[in-house]
Each structure stands twice: as structure tokens, then as C-alpha cells.
Amino acid sequence: MKKIRVGVIRGGRSGEHEVSLRSAESILNAMDREKYDVVPITISHEGRWEPFTISADPSTTHAVDVVFPIVHGTYGEDGTIQGLFELANLPYVGAGVLGSAIGMDKDVMKRLLRAASLPIVEYWSVRKSELDSFLQSQLNSLPYPLFVKPANLGSSVGITKTHAPEELPGALQTAAEYDQKIVVERGVDAREIEVSVLGNDDPIASVPGEIIPSREFYDYDAKYVDDNSRLLVPAPLSDAAVQEAQQLAVAAFKALECSGMARVDLFLERPNGKFYVNEINTLPGFTSISMYPKLWDASGIPYPQLIDRLITLAIERHSEKSKLRTRY
Numbered sequence: 001m002k003k004i005r006v007g008v009i010r011g012g013r014s015g016e017h018e019v020s021l022r023s024a025e026s027i028l029n030a031m032d033r034e035k036y037d038v039v040p041i042t043i044s045h046e047g048r049w050e051p052f053t054i055s056a057d058p059s060t061t062h063a064v065d066v067v068f069p070i071v072h073g074t075y076g077e078d079g080t081i082q083g084l085f086e087l088a089n090l091p092y093v094g095a096g097v098l099g100s101a102i103g104m105d106k107d108v109m110k111r112l113l114r115a116a117s118l119p120i121v122e123y124w125s126v127r128k129s130e131l132d133s134f135l136q137s138q139l140n141s142l143p144y145p146l147f148v149k150p151a152n153l154g155s156s157v158g159i160t161k162t163h164a165p166e167e168l169p170g171a172l173q174t175a176a177e178y179d180q181k182i183v184v185e186r187g188v189d190a191r192e193i194e195v196s197v198l199g200n201d202d203p204i205a206s207v208p209g210e211i212i213p214s215r216e217f218y219d220y221d222a223k224y225v226d227d228n229s230r231l232l233v234p235a236p237l238s239d240a241a242v243q244e245a246q247q248l249a250v251a252a253f254k255a256l257e258c259s260g261m262a263r264v265d266l267f268l269e270r271p272n273g274k275f276y277v278n279e280i281n282t283l284p285g286f287t288s289i290s291m292y293p294k295l296w297d298a299s300g301i302p303y304p305q306l307i308d309r310l311i312t313l314a315i316e317r318h319s320e321k322s323k324l325r326t327r328y
């Protein structure tokens, strides 16, 4: 049988360049060389592609049959690189252009979750140009603590937990350094539960896991620096809570137009046991010890098999789309 040529794209022009290299390393090591010809492609910090770039022209002969982009953050999980693969007419792993873009914008994501009647934490979306009027009208009426976040970022960059009104202007300023749009959210006292989702039209949910952050919240240092945050797999939850978490994760995946894979992050409010959807990650960390693959491993899909499933899903989605009429 002819081997499938898989381009594993790694690195990229975001702060998560190094994280991406680590995920890609795990993927490259685990891929079955009997089935796949593996072609690593690295995007530098400056955006240069090595050893070659993928042409947007679908009539050129591509050096790969399918792409596994493992590039986090801006230009990697926001729909831009996915747009290139669409132009090139190449199958690729993970969410498409729309799902990727939605997952990157916390405000649009929440609006769609709300439209699907899924539970989200109360929030306000503020554009940079509206900061002053927002502060004037809302400063003293908001429910503290608040989380103030750039709308389009990840890895907790630019996020401040704000305990009192006098801290809010500074927190808004910080977030505004990273984005034109800022999300201000009621802080919940919650456990952080994560569920992995896999599939296209008929997605399935893994057993839930839990993050125990090493710091006041799961900030950048708790994620990447101090190494003391703990992942519990599976999360200690009642059967009913497991079911609810899985249903919410699948419903969020569908409402947010995802395909292939995503990790859905939930809050479980401590005082009342209520779940909220916090966010979706369309390109979750993918080292063999990252939450997304660990949850599948605990659900009966080991890492190499997970990679096979994702590549198959990419090819299936591409062939379904190819059957659509493009002329009339």
C-alpha cells in the first residue's frame, strides 16, 4: 500500500513557538512509519517555512497528501493557516477556517455558546475605544473579583485577576496592550474541568480531566514555568457530573463549528456544582503528556491511534467537501 505523506507543520510566529516544537516532536516520534511518510515543516519565529512552503495553488503538485498543523496561537489556530490549506486543496487535521477563528475570539465564542443555550459566565465585551465610557458607567457596579482578558489570545497572556474597582483600569490597560477587544468576566470559584472531543459530524467526548493550578489561577507561569500545576486524569467526579461535562463539551464543539479535535475547558462552580463552558481550544497542547492526548489515552485511544484517527478525519472531511457542487 502506498504510504500517506503527512506534513507536520510546527513552530510559527507566536509566543507558543517552543510549545509547538515540543508537541510536534511527540507526534513525529509516535507516527507509524509503515503507514506514513513523515515530512516535518518548520515555521521560524519570523515566519519562514523550512524546508519548503506550501503553495496556495491547487494545481501544483504538493509534496504532502495531508497536513497536521501543530502551530498554536496567532496564525496557527486562528484560521489563517487553515485558509492556506483550503486554497491549496489539501486535507488538514483539526478545525477549519471558521471553527478556528471562532475559537480564537473569546467574545464571539461566548456569543455563540449563549445562542446555543449553553451556560457561560457573565461577561462584558469592551472595545479599546469604549474603555473610558465602560469604566465610567460600570466601575462600581461590577461583581468582583473579575477576570480581564484580551479577546484573542491564549496561554493566559495579558489576563489579570482583579479584586477591587481600583485595580480595574490597570487590568484593562494590560489587556488592551494585546488586543483591540477586551473581555471582562465575573470570577468564579471553580474547579477547572477539561474534556477532549474528537470527530467531525458525530464527535465523541473523552473522560473529563481536572487541572489543579499551582497559583491563584491558571496563569502563564502555572501553565509553563513553575511545573507545579497538576493534571488529574480522570477528574474525580460523580457519574452524573461526568455525563454533564461530556454533553456540554460535545454541544460546545458543535455550536462552535469545530471539526477533527478540540479541548473544551469547563468551570465547575464550587458552591453550587454548576458547570460553565469557559473556552474551546482548537489546537490543544499535543505532547504525549498533554491533557488532550492523556484524556484519550485514559478513554481507550492511545497516542499513536489518536494520530491515525485525526489524519483519517482530515481526509474524510476533505473528501466530503470535495463532493459539493462548486459551480451552478
Ligand SMILES: Nc1ncnc2c1ncn2[C@@H]1O[C@H](COP(=O)(O)OP(=O)(O)O)[C@@H](O)[C@H]1O
Residues within 6 Å of the ligand: 121, 147, 149, 153, 154, 155, 156, 157, 159, 185, 186, 187, 188, 189, 190, 192, 213, 217, 218, 219, 265, 278, 279
Ligand atoms: N471567569 C473566571 N473565573 C475564574 N477563573 C478564571 C476565569 N476566567 C479565567 N480564569 C482563570 O484564568 C485561566 C486562563 O483563562 P482562559 O479564559 O482559559 O484564557 P486562555 O485562553 O489564555 O487559557 C483559566 O484557566 C482560569 O484559571
Ligand SMILES: [Mg+2]
Residues within 6 Å of the ligand: 155, 265, 279
Ligand atoms: Mg484556557
